[in-house]
Amino acid sequence: MSAAADPDQPLLIIGNRNYSSWSLRAWLFATHAGVPFDTLRLPLDTPEFRQRIGNYSPSGRVPALIHGALHVWDSLAICEYLAEAFSIANAWPGDVTARARARSFACEMHAGFPDLRRELPMNCRARDRRLVPSPAVQHDIDRIIAIWESQLGREGPWLFGEFGIVDAMFAPVGLRFLTYGVAVPTASAAWIEALVALPAMAEWLREARAESEVLAAGQAGTPASPPG
Ligand SMILES: N[C@@H](CCC(=O)N[C@@H](CS)C(=O)NCC(=O)O)C(=O)O
Missing domain, CATH: 1.20.1050.10 (Glutathione S-transferase Yfyf (Class Pi); Chain A, domain 2)
Structure with a gap:
């Protein structure tokens, strides 16, 4: 999937799936919940990562989520945002x-x-x-x-x-x-x-x-x- 796949859909920037545990948390929650999103993988510790991450993540870290003009750049904040924006019922217990x-x-x-x-x-x-x-x-x-x-x-x-x-x-x-x-x-x-x-x-x-x-x-x- 690429950054240009669907401009209305959230874009989740992740690192290597094998190593990036913070990326996994946001990706897993979004995918299991059925959120429609595109994924951009920037392998950690590469020139590509260093060149491109600043376009998406002000902290310089993954995961980051782009949704329209909004940038969210922390795994927990991304989960919270998606839960609210996509009305995910089971994000947290009801009680x-x-x-x-x-x-x-x-x-x-x-x-x-x-x-x-x-x-x-x-x-x-x-x-x-x-x-x-x-x-x-x-x-x-x-x-x-x-x-x-x-x-x-x-x-x-x-x-x-x-x-x-x-x-x-x-x-x-x-x-x-x-x-x-x-x-x-x-x-x-x-x-x-x-x-x-x-x-x-x-x-x-x-x-x-x-x-x-x-x-x-x-x-x-x-x-x-x-x-x-
Ligand atoms: N608190 C952040 C931590 C993010 C983080 O440290 N991500 C690592 C990859 S798992 C990263 O981007 N490392 C690249 C670097 O620091 O250059 C979160 O929850 O998203």
Whole structure:
């Protein structure tokens, strides 16, 4: 798909599907919700990325969304905008208390877990990368599993019944746990299984496998903004 595909339709700028976890979050939420949009892929850490990203994203990062004259340049802000602009019913739980909890979890993911994000970078294609997590990463893993287990089993298979923004925010972590062989309890394993079975997720993984770029660990991001 190209930037000129349909001027009325949102255009989502993403990085490499294999590596760009922040791109995955926005793309997955939009695709699963059935939002009509075009995609422009700018491979990370390339001259093309550096030359073109400023046309779309004032932060210089992906994902970014262009809709008419509007530019939105952060994964969570993009999900929120699409939920409002396209009246996506299940973006957040309907109940005010559940919604506040879901937003707390989504924001905790969006703002946190830097050790896990740095030491266990997303690599959709990779499996069996066994490692001994540092204490800081183990702390992040334990906290994420505690979040998932506190919700799963209530309504399942998703964190708040229906697949929503909070599930999209954690999606790259589910993929990382597969890549690095992180053991999780039954309910969390079922959430990861449901995630990879989503048609939208399967499409992303298929396209990630078809990509040819290889980035060294730690390359897909900056020290200030490690891969998400
Ligand atoms: N908080 C941002 C983080 C975006 C981000 O760091 N994206 C990475 C790719 S996953 C990026 O664009 N890195 C390129 C660079 O920093 O040059 C979001 O949620 O969208």
